[in-house]
Amino acid sequence: MSDASGPVLAADGTPLKRSLARALRAQKIRAFLLIAPLLIFILVTFIFPIGEMLFRSVENKIVSETLPQTVIELQEWDFKSGEAPDEPVFKALAEDLQIAIEAKKHTKLGSRLNYEQTGIASLFRKSGRKISKWELSEITDFRAEFEDLDKKWLNADIWRTIQAYSNPVTAGYFLASVDRENTPDGIQRVPEDERIYIKLFVRTIIMSLVITGSCILLGYPIAWLLANLPMRTANVLMILVLLPFWTSLLVRTSAWKVLLQNQGVINETLVWLGIIADDGRLALINNATGTIIAMTHILLPFMILPLYSVMKTIPPSYLRAAKSLGATNWTAFWRVYFPQSVPGIGAGSILVFILAIGYYITPELVGGTKGVFISNRIAYHISSSLNWGLAAALGAILLVLVLALYWLYDRIVGIDNVKLG
Numbered sequence: 538m539s540d541a542s543g544p545v546l547a548a549d550g551t552p553l554k555r556s557l558a559r560a561l562r563a564q565k566i567r568a569f570l571l572i573a574p575l576l577i578f579i580l581v582t583f584i585f586p587i588g589e590m591l592f593r594s595v596e597n598k599i600v601s602e603t604l605p606q607t608v609i610e611l612q613e614w615d616f617k618s619g620e621a622p623d624e625p626v627f628k629a630l631a632e633d634l635q636i637a638i639e640a641k642k643h644t645k646l647g648s649r650l651n652y653e654q655t656g657i658a659s660l661f662r663k664s665g666r667k668i669s670k671w672e673l674s675e676i677t678d679f680r681a682e683f684e685d686l687d688k689k690w691l692n693a694d695i696w697r698t699i700q701a702y703s704n705p706v707t708a709g710y711f712l713a714s715v716d717r718e719n720t721p722d723g724i725q726r727v728p729e730d731e732r733i734y735i736k737l738f739v740r741t742i743i744m745s746l747v748i749t750g751s752c753i754l755l756g757y758p759i760a761w762l763l764a765n766l767p768m769r770t771a772n773v774l775m776i777l778v779l780l781p782f783w784t785s786l787l788v789r790t791s792a793w794k795v796l797l798q799n800q801g802v803i804n805e806t807l808v809w810l811g812i813i814a815d816d817g818r819l820a821l822i823n824n825a826t827g828t829i830i831a832m833t834h835i836l837l838p839f840m841i842l843p844l845y846s847v848m849k850t851i852p853p854s855y856l857r858a859a860k861s862l863g864a865t866n867w868t869a870f871w872r873v874y875f876p877q878s879v880p881g882i883g884a885g886s887i888l889v890f891i892l893a894i895g896y897y898i899t900p901e902l903v904g905g906t907k908g909v910f911i912s913n914r915i916a917y918h919i920s921s922s923l924n925w926g927l928a929a930a931l932g933a934i935l936l937v938l939v940l941a942l943y944w945l946y947d948r949i950v951g952i953d954n955v956k957l958g
Contacts, residue, residue: 587936593929597707600699603646604633608703616697621690627679631668634661638669652924653709653718654698660689710930734931737911742938744825744910745893751833752840752889753882760844760881765853778841786835790899793831797821797903823905831903836892840885847881887946891939911935 601608606629614622637643647661664686676682683690701719702709709719716732717724726732759778763771781789796802804818813819821827851874859869897912904910911931918928 590929590932593926594710594933595706595708595930596926597649597702597709598705599642599646599649600703601705603637603642604630604699604703606630607633607699611696611700611703614696614700616693616700619693621680621693622696624678624680626696627683627690628673630683631671631673631676631679634665634668635671635673638665648923650698650702652713652927653702654694656689657695657698660687660695663687664690710926711934713927714930714934734911734914737909737914738934738938740825741894741910741912741935742942744829744908745890747829748832748836748893749840749886749890751829752837753886755833756837756840756844756885757878757882760841760848763841763845764848764851775845778838781835781838786898789835790831790902793827793834793899794822794903797827797830822903823908825904825908827903827905828900828908828910831899832893832896835899836889839888839892843884843888844878844881847884848878851877883946887943890942894935894939 607626610626610629611622614626634643637646643661643665644658647658650661651658664683667686671682680691689695712718712724713727714734716727716735718727763774763778766774798804799818799820799822801822803821804813807813808815808818821830855873855877856869859873860866864872894910895912897910897916900909901913901916904913912935915928915931915935918924918931
């Protein structure tokens, strides 16, 4: 206890205010320790990879680190002249390349610059074998020596590419991601036969929206049926809904490939029923149609489950009350039941759309050239062309598109209306 004029004390004799602050601080520390594993997991598996992707999309240190002296000498060269640089630049290049060849970095440099101009990789690789044997102290005309190696070294475009990408930070990957390139005349569109990325982005967005719409049309009545059937029957049907999750994605996609081909089950059945002629079989594979059909089937459970969980919370008495007041079946559904199921539609749409926009296995197997997504191109650059910078730029743009659509959805529908039950 304390006297009337002193501070209020706790049981251990410390001021009550300090004791409460200490208890509150200890409570916060315990709460933080409880969620720390989750925060670390998110940081390692989500935040860090996204940061690494954004960094790779603009990182371009290989030129400045492999050719440091050449980059400095090239600062005085005017690429608009159309002529190759002067002697000091060639001398610096020879010195830099001998060091790079010894460290086996010249081929990596050539591969990086080859993304911007075809042929540079082979030029560095072929020249590297001979430059490694040069005695630099005995050479008096480096420009002539490089010309003897390959006349391409006097091509101003080669040097313009080296100069343009000598900065440690580059926008080249993002330019390539939107079918643009940096030329002596400024940023321009690439030739028409090379414009693929904008088309792929548009196709990915449109087809993902179509797949989401298809899942809503098919999933809504199924979810309504599950929510209104007796529990025993609904549980049995729910097992059928969840059954695809117990089957490999590759197996399901391969099954659709068998079903959709020209001699597949669907076309054979339609021919047998006389609906289509034998010479008029439907083209359901290696196009956008096949991708939409297969992905709708694969992603349908992600729409049914949120819809079912929300519909299960809607009391049936609401519809009976509406009908007792004179509403028709349609009016009761549209004015009473449907608005309460909108949160489930919102949750299912977000799940299906985000999953669809990043799919690449199913489009790769059943989409052909007309049904692939931008994710297939990202996978190609990661695993085949090894152009990780361009893959990172494409991924960053795709991330921004998803966030923009998410923001638009929030403005129109409201993210607060999204519920999972």
